[in-house]
Structures are given as structure tokens and as C-alpha cells.
Amino acid sequence: MTTKDLQRILYVEDEPDIQAVARIALEAVGGFQLLVCSSGQEAVAAASAFAPDLILLDVMMPDMDGPSTLVALRTLPEFKATPIVFMTAKVQTSEVARYRQIGAVDVIAKPFDPMTLSDTVRSIWITHNGIPS
Amino acid sequence: MSSGLDIVEQLRLQEEGYAKQLPSKVAQLDQAFSQRHDKDALRTLRFLAHGLAGSGASFGYPELSEVARQLEIKLDAAVEADRLLSGLESEAVGDLLEMLYYATQRRSRQMPSSAAPFTIPINVEKKLIYLVDDDIELAANLALQLGHFGYQAKTFDSPEQLYEAIADPALAAILMDIIFPQGDLAGAEVIMELAMTKHLDAPVVFTSVRNDLPARLAAIRAGAAAYIKKPVDIGALVSTLDELTSNTPPEPYRVLIMDDTEALAEHYAYTLKLAGMLTEVVTDPMSILSHLADFRPDLVLMDMYMPGCTGSELAAVIRQLDNYTMVPIVFLSTENDTNKQLTAMKLGGDDFLTKPITPVHLVSAVSTRLRRYRTLRSFIERDGLTGLLNHAAIKQRLALETARTVRLKHAFCLIMLDLDHFKTINDTYGHLVGDRALKNLAELLKRRLRPTDIIGRVGGEEFAIILLDTESESAAKLLDELRNAFSKVRQYADDHREFNITFSCGVAEYRTGDSADDLYKKADQALYHAKEAGRNQVVIAS
Numbered sequence: 001m002t003t004k005d006l007q008r009i010l011y012v013e014d015e016p017d018i019q020a021v022a023r024i025a026l027e028a029v030g031g032f033q034l035l036v037c038s039s040g041q042e043a044v045a046a047a048s049a050f051a052p053d054l055i056l057l058d059v060m061m062p063d064m065d066g067p068s069t070l071v072a073l074r075t076l077p078e079f080k081a082t083p084i085v086f087m088t089a090k091v092q093t094s095e096v097a098r099y100r101q102i103g104a105v106d107v108i109a110k111p112f113d114p115m116t117l118s119d120t121v122r123s124i125w126i127t128h129n130g131i132p133s
Numbered sequence: 134m135s136s137g138l139d140i141v142e143q144l145r146l147q148e149e150g151y152a153k154q155l156p157s158k159v160a161q162l163d164q165a166f167s168q169r170h171d172k173d174a175l176r177t178l179r180f181l182a183h184g185l186a187g188s189g190a191s192f193g194y195p196e197l198s199e200v201a202r203q204l205e206i207k208l209d210a211a212v213e214a215d216r217l218l219s220g221l222e223s224e225a226v227g228d229l230l231e232m233l234y235y236a237t238q239r240r241s242r243q244m245p246s247s248a249a250p251f252t253i254p255i256n257v258e259k260k261l262i263y264l265v266d267d268d269i270e271l272a273a274n275l276a277l278q279l280g281h282f283g284y285q286a287k288t289f290d291s292p293e294q295l296y297e298a299i300a301d302p303a304l305a306a307i308l309m310d311i312i313f314p315q316g317d318l319a320g321a322e323v324i325m326e327l328a329m330t331k332h333l334d335a336p337v338v339f340t341s342v343r344n345d346l347p348a349r350l351a352a353i354r355a356g357a358a359a360y361i362k363k364p365v366d367i368g369a370l371v372s373t374l375d376e377l378t379s380n381t382p383p384e385p386y387r388v389l390i391m392d393d394t395e396a397l398a399e400h401y402a403y404t405l406k407l408a409g410m411l412t413e414v415v416t417d418p419m420s421i422l423s424h425l426a427d428f429r430p431d432l433v434l435m436d437m438y439m440p441g442c443t444g445s446e447l448a449a450v451i452r453q454l455d456n457y458t459m460v461p462i463v464f465l466s467t468e469n470d471t472n473k474q475l476t477a478m479k480l481g482g483d484d485f486l487t488k489p490i491t492p493v494h495l496v497s498a499v500s501t502r503l504r505r506y507r508t509l510r511s512f513i514e515r516d517g518l519t520g521l522l523n524h525a526a527i528k529q530r531l532a533l534e535t536a537r538t539v540r541l542k543h544a545f546c547l548i549m550l551d552l553d554h555f556k557t558i559n560d561t562y563g564h565l566v567g568d569r570a571l572k573n574l575a576e577l578l579k580r581r582l583r584p585t586d587i588i589g590r591v592g593g594e595e596f597a598i599i600l601l602d603t604e605s606e607s608a609a610k611l612l613d614e615l616r617n618a619f620s621k622v623r624q625y626a627d628d629h630r631e632f633n634i635t636f637s638c639g640v641a642e643y644r645t646g647d648s649a650d651d652l653y654k655k656a657d658q659a660l661y662h663a664k665e666a667g668r669n670q671v672v673i674a675s
Binding site: 018029 | 140143144147150151154180183184186187188189190191192195198202205
């Protein structure tokens with residue numbers, strides 16, 4: 001399988017402030033196409049139509065948290081292998097290990113620097129897929 | 134993709150929005166804390182703390198993130214065990230909430246990433262000065278000179294014009310001549326009248342050719358903050374203005390806390406932090422050496438009994454290290470046997486505080502020591518003429534930064550700077566005038582560089598600067614702007630002669646494997662090349 005460029009990102013986050021700053025970080029700074037969802041339910045409903053290359057999930061959300069959203073997305077056949085990255089303010093080694101175990105490819109620490117977030121995401125993409133051809 | 138400027142502006146707008154919500158967030162936290170006997174309220178508190186921890190730094194509040202995170206960790210223990218807070222925990226959470234409130238008051242542009250680009254700290258915000266003098270040419274010239282030192286001067290040619298000048302809230306100081314065509318004390322009289330009729334908030338600095346007591350008395354009676362004799366020495370004027378208009382607090386005191394009981398150490402740390410000090414906690418006595426080197430404390434607060442060694446032994450070890458013979462060591466212990474206390478002091482301690490200690494007592498005991506230590510150290514480390522670090526101190530800092538970079542791998546630069554044809558200046562105008570030029574340069578460097586940068590005077594007319602987190606290109610660009618600004622500063626000799634003076638610079642960036650001496654040599658060589666190539670220029674070491 002030839003690796004493609006990272007273009008479409010689905011971002012799930014309940015905090016409107018952080019949504020806004022991530023939008024700047026990923027759209028304006030990173031140049032990605034971004035769909036922002038405010039809850040896990042919304043993400044599951046919108047994912048198929050948007051067909052993201054990568055999914056960013058906040059861990060702590062009311063109702064459906066990041067890990068449950070991951071499980072729900074994985075039940076959809078087209079998202080069996082889509083790389084999913086967690087974003088969380090709690091990055092203890094044990095937690096990172098747990099998130100990887102349930103299928104996250106990486107964990108991004110919050111608070112993130114809006115100027116470098118897209119680089120971080122891109123490097124996770126490259127580590128996961130290899131350099132785009 | 135948006136342009137760079139757009140992104141910065143968009144981020145700024147987001148930060149503003151975030152800042153506006155902070156007071157209500159703090160109120161929610163306080164509200165939840167006031168109901169801490171209820172487990173649900175504790176959950177809410179943890180949730181709110183988590184949100185702030187994960188967002189603060191993205192919106193320019195790194196300290197807020199840090200404090201909120203500590204708060205979340207503290208609450209985690211109780212919430213996960215489904216219990217209420219213990220007395221000690223409750224107190225710690227209360228302290229953290231207070232710190233969190235302070236953190237919401239402090240916005241920093243710096244993002245948590247170390248990759249944040251270096252921005253040249255020039256034209257931060259010019260301070261507004263009203264300059265009243267009937268000699269229009271002199272006033273215009275002085276305004277120009279002040280401009281190089283970060284002041285924006287608005288000139289008036291008669292004192293009466295001050296009545297009409299709207300009291301600008303940005304006004305930092307008034308610079309007032311005394312003799313005007315209206316009278317030999319007209320300047321002082323107008324200020325006195327202004328002070329009586331209106332609120333005159335800004336400090337007034339009088340400048341005059343008069344040096345007699347009646348003129349000086351008139352100035353004092355008008356509430357003068359300073360009196361400077363004409364012709365105005367720009368260096369002296371800038372020092373005075375800097376002192377009068379400084380709104381940057383002095384560098385906070387740094388206290389290293391060595392206690393094997395972490396909860397207690399953290400408690401002391403909170404107490405001292407609330408008093409505006411920087412603290413670092415060490416719980417393993419065996420790791421104290423690296424903490425000393427990295428944190429460079431102004432004072433060490435030490436427990437007496439710890440696993441592996443006693444406080445007195447540790448104090449004796451610290452006293453044998455070259456750089457720490459002077460740092461105050463204060464013991465904090467439940468020990469109340471006077472003989473044992475005296476033994477501890479003989480081995481190197483400076484003071485003995487008995488636990489338990491009230492926060493007020495701790496802060497006051499520590500502050501007194503710190504103040505004296507700072508003053509004493511400044512006599513030893515600083516150059517008397519310029520107030521910059523001396524040769525020995527800058528070499529020590531260079532060695533420290535080199536060691537730190539080996540571990541932390543961030544870029545830094547050493548700059549050697551030398552005034553051009555300085556001997557000629559001394560020979561032509563005398564040493565006093567030469568000294569003034571050195572002071573002028575020191576002022577310019579202090580004003581224009583970041584507080585974290587390290588500036589020293591290493592020889593007669595030679596200066597060394599360590600720019601942290603900076604690559605050679607940015608350093609050279611910055612130094613070139615300073616070179617240009619300084620070359621335009623008019624220097625005054627006592628006999629009304631004027632001259633300009635320039636400097637040359639060599640810039641060397643730390644490369645892996647460099648020793649402090651290597652770096653020194655490289656910067657020196659680059660300086661030599663700058664001199665060879667005709668002076669008044671900046672050269673990057675190859």
C-alpha cells in the first residue's frame with residue numbers, strides 16, 4: 001500500500017475554546033481539512049461521510065469519552081484501521097500504555113502549542129505510515 | 134493557508150476570549166471548593182481543574198496549566214477513592230486555588246514548546262515622556278536619543294502647554310527644564326501649580342543648567358523625583374527614568390527546599406510561592422548536587438534528618454563546593470536541642486527554624502536572608518561601573534550553560550563585543566567620558582535584551598553576552614540592530630563636544646562537543662575578524 005499525504009482530520013473535543021484554537025492550529029497553521037465534532041456520538045454519526053485519514057480524540061468528554069468513542073468508531077468497517085490519536089492532559093506513562101493497548105497510535109499532551117500541533121500530528125502520521133511517496 | 138500574521142491575530146483573539154472567561158471559571162472553582170464536604174462537588178472541582186490544565190498554556194497561560202494540573206492530581210486521590218479531602222489535602226487544595234487565581238492574572242506569550250521562535254525583544258512598548266524645554270533643537274535631539282533607549286518623548290516648548298496636554302494615562306514621566314523666558318524658575322512653578330490643581334501622577338525629572346540651591350529647592354518643593362544638571366548625560370538620564378518608570382518586578386528569589394517528606398516540602402513550596410518566590414523541591418538528598426547546579430538557588434531550606442545523611446553533613450558538603458560557599462542554608466527541623474542546633478550551624482548552616490512554623494514566620498525569616506544575600510552577591514558578581522556581571526561571574530555562567538546544553542540540547546550563543554577605538558575616546562575626552570560611554574552601552578544592552586539573557590563586562594571595553602534559546606542568525610540580527618541603535622546614540626563630553634561610538638561583535642553558537650573555552654575562543658576569533666574587516670560590524674564564527 002502506498003502511503004498518502006495526511007489531509008483530512010476528524011477532531012473530537014467538547015470544549016468550544018479548545019475547538020477554536022485547534023481549528024487555527026490544524027487548518028490555518030497546518031493546512032489540513034478539518035471536521036470538528038463536539039461529542040463522541042456526533043463523531044460516530046459524521047465519520048463515514050467525512051472519511052478522515054486520521055482521528056484526534058479528546059479523552060475526557062462527558063457521556064461518551066475518548067476510549068468509548070474509539071471502540072464505537074472501530075465497529076464501523078471503514079474505520080477498522082484508521083489511525084486514532086488521543087489528546088489528554090493526563091500523560092502518565094501508565095496511561096499512555098493503556099491508550100495504546102486499546103488501539104490508539106499515539107497520545108498528544110494537552111495543553112498543546114497551537115504553532116506546533118500540526119507538526120506533531122504530521123510526525124505521528126509519518127511514524128505510523130512511513131514517509132508519503 | 135492563512136498568512137503568518139493572520140494566524141497570530143487569530144490566536145490573539147482566541148486568547149482574549151479565553152482570558153475573559155477566566156474570572157467566571159475561578160468563581161466556579163471557588164464555589165465547588167466551598168462545597169467540598171460533598172463528593173459531587175469534588176468531582177466538579179476535579180473536572181474544572183482538568184479543563185484548565187489542558188487548555189491554559191494553549192491560550193498563553195502556562196503557569197495556569199501547571200497549577201491546575203497539581204490541583205487535579207491532589208483531587209484525584211480523594212475522588213478515585215470515593216472519599217472526602219483530608220485536613221491536610223483540603224489546606225493544600227485551598228493554597229493551590231489561591232495560586233491558580235494568581236496564575237490567571239499572569240499571561241505569558243510564551244508557548245510551552247521549546248521550539249517557539251525567537252522574537253527580537255525590540256520596541257516592546259515605548260514609554261511616553263513629556264519633554265518640556267524652550268530650546269527646541271535640544272529637545273528634539275534629546276527626544277531622538279531617548280528613542281534609542283525605549284522612550285517616546287513628546288516635546289513642548291513652553292511650560293504652559295502642559296496645562297492643555299491631556300493627562301495621558303500612558304504618561305511615564307515628565308522631563309522639565311527650569312529656566313524659561315517666563316522666569317528663572319518658571320518650570321518648577323508650573324509643576325507646582327499643576328500638582329495643586331490637577332492630579333499629577335507621573336514623576337517629574339528637572340533638568341537645568343542651574344546648580345544653585347534655590348533652583349534645587351524649588352524643584353524639591355515642586356515634588357521633583359530627580360534633578361539632572363545640563364548638559365544632560367543620556368546614560369544618567371536613562372538610568373533615572375528606568376528606575377522611576379520600571380514596572381518589572383525584580384527577579385524572584387529562588388529557594389531550594391530539601392525535605393524527604395514530600396507533602397511537607399510541597400507545603401513550604403506553596404507558602405514561599407505565594408510570597409512570590411520560585412521554589413524547587415528535592416526529596417532525595419543524594420540528588421541535591423544536580424539540583425544546585427540547575428536551579429541555582431539563592432537559599433537552601435533544609436530538613437535536619439533525612440535518609441542517607443543528615444542536614445549538617447549535606448550543608449558541609451555544599452560549603453565545600455566552589456560556587457556555594459555563600460548561599461544561605463537554613464535548617465528547618467523539629468530539633469530543639471540547642472547544642473545540636475549549634476553543631477549544625479558550625480558545619481555550614483546559617484539559621485535554624487523550628488517546625489512547626491507559621492507561614493508568615495517562614496516567609497519573613499527566609500526573605501531577610503535572601504535580601505542580604507542578593508546584595509552581598511551583587512558586590513561580588515557585578516561590575517561596579519555598569520552593574521553587569523563581571524568576568525569571573527560570566528565565565529561561570531558560560532560553563533553552566535554549556536553543561537546544561539549538553540543535557541537539554543537547546544541552542545545558545547556567546548557574543549563577544551568590543552567598543553571601537555575606545556582608547557582614542559579616552560585619550561581625547563578623558564576617562565570619565567569613556568566610562569560614561571561604557572555605561573550607556575550597558576544600559577542599552579540591559580534594556581533591549583531579554584531578562585533571561587546574561588550580560589557581562591569582561592574587560593575594559595569588552596562585553597560578553599549569552600543569549601539563551603537563540604541561534605546564531607537571530608543573534609547576529611539582534612546584535613546588528615543594537616549596533617545600529619548604539620552608533621546613533623550621541624555621547625557627550627564635558628566641554629560640549631559630542632561624538633558617536635561604535636562596537637564590533639563576534640557571535641558563536643554552541644555546537645555539540647564544544648567546551649566553554651572553545652566557545653569563548655570562537656566568539657573571540659569572530660570578534661577579531663569583525664575588527665579586521667573594518668570594525669562597526671557583527672561577524673558570525675565559522
